[in-house]
Amino acid sequence: MRLLIATDAWHPQVNGVVRSIERMTEAGTALGVETVLLTPADFASVPMPGYSEIRLSLVTAGRVLTRWDRLAPTHVHIATEGPIGHAVRAACLRRGQPFTTSYHTRFPEYLAARAPVPEAWSYAWLRRFHAAGSGTMVSTPSLERELAQRGFTGLMRWTRGVDTELFRPRDEGAFPDLPRPIFLSVGRLAVEKNLSAFLSLDLPGSKVIVGDGPDRARLQAMAPDARFLGALTGEALAKTYAAADAFVFPSLTDTFGIVLLEALACGVPVAAYPVTGPLDVIGGTGAGALDHDLRAAALAALAVPRARCRQEALRYTWAESARQFYENIALAHALGPMRAIPRRRFRAGAAEASADTAGPPGTRRSASPERPAFFEARG
Incomplete structure (x- = not known):
């Protein structure tokens, strides 16, 4: 397999999309996959208005086809719905090449937070984008159910992992000058991350923020007592x-x-709202607290045993994430271009836990006569 991954999200961005693609590229070698990337680094680009860290590539399907002939991919995965994603999609349709996509980002909600664009319009556009592919990968059971209700088809499960050797409990201390307890948040400093909700909480101890982004100045002005560490x-x-x-x-x-x-891998309990993501990772595990009252969740999280958090994190591995990712691609491409995958078929091909339980999909494996031969030689 020679896989082309097309992504509009790439360095210097620091986010889950970039991290996931890096991990899949690294893991592909062990599975006998050669991975090539198309990123904003391959094209001229302009900064996104209001968010200069994100580059919008100046690319067309014709330019993609020129590179395509040089790269000669056998399989294609489109990670994002930006200019590169659209150009590669158009190129695939022109050549009758099957491709998979992944749904990483809630663009309708992000756009609605910045401009008066109805979410229904954005979702209609996204449905059309993803429907042309042979399968769309989603990370959690709750996201799968939500997108299915919105009319998305061909949904395939692809969980995520964590490096539990790097992210681990440590004896060495930090922040000796800050009052305890320390409440930490890590992520992009942008309006869609809702950090104002955290910074406005009346909590004991200290608040620490890791990350950077276009909303940093406003958030620092809002919470001058919080410690901002940057990326x-x-x-x-x-x-x-x-x-x-x-x-x-x-x-x-x-x-x-x-x-x-x-956070869990480092033995740190999580406090969050009961929404997609936290519901799937934390819900029912005892590794954190979910509440519509974020302050109540934050205070309740302090009582969670740190060993329980670490134990839960160990269930997620990048190896399992990569197995699902490449198996999904092999299955979808075997079915041919522009064919939606019935849910019963891809669930048989990609092992997973029950859609109604928390925890990483892929913890239980079901036998499937349709499992691609590509994986049989590799176990």
Whole structure:
């Protein structure tokens, strides 16, 4: 398999889309997959108005086809619905090439937060975009149900993972100058992340924010007593997680939230609203607290045993995430272009837990006569 992944989200962005693609690319080698990328680095681009970190590529289907002939992919996955995603989609349709897509971001809600565009219009546009493919990957059971209710078809499960060697409980302390307890939040500082809800809470101790984005100046002015650390990665990020007493995730629009797994892996309980993402990762596990009252959730999270959080995180691996990802691609491409995958078929091909239970899909494997031969040689 020579897989082309098309994505409008790439460095210097730091988000779940970029992280997931990096992990899938790394894991592909072990599965005998050669992965090539089309990203904003391959084209001239302009900054997105109001959000310069995001680059909008100046690309057409014709330019994609020129690169296509050089890359010679056998399979195609479109990760985002931006200019690159649209150009690659058009190129696939022109050549009759099957492709899969993934639904990472709630663009309708994000757009509605910035402009008077009805969500129904945006969802209609997204349905049309994804319907042309052979399958659309979603990260959680609740997101799958929601999109199915909105008319999306061919939905396939693709969970996420966490590096439990990097993100782990640590003895070394941090923030010796801050009053305890420490409530931490990590993510892009943008309006759709709803950080104002966290920063406005009346909580004891200290609030720490990791991340950067277009909303940083406003949020710092709003909460001058909070500690803003900017964007962190690697050991610095992992140590910051481990030093916190609770992780607060105020987003109402994330489709998963890899940061939830990173916090749990460091032994830090999660406080969040009971919405898609937290419901699937935290709900019913005892590894955090979900409440429509975010302050109540944050305070309740302080009583959660840290060992329970770590135990839950160990259920999520990037190896299982990659297995699902590449198996979905092989199955969808075997079915041919522009064919929706009935739910019973892709569920047989991609092992998963019950759609009505919390926890990572893929923890139970069901036998399937339709499992692509590509994977049989690799177990």
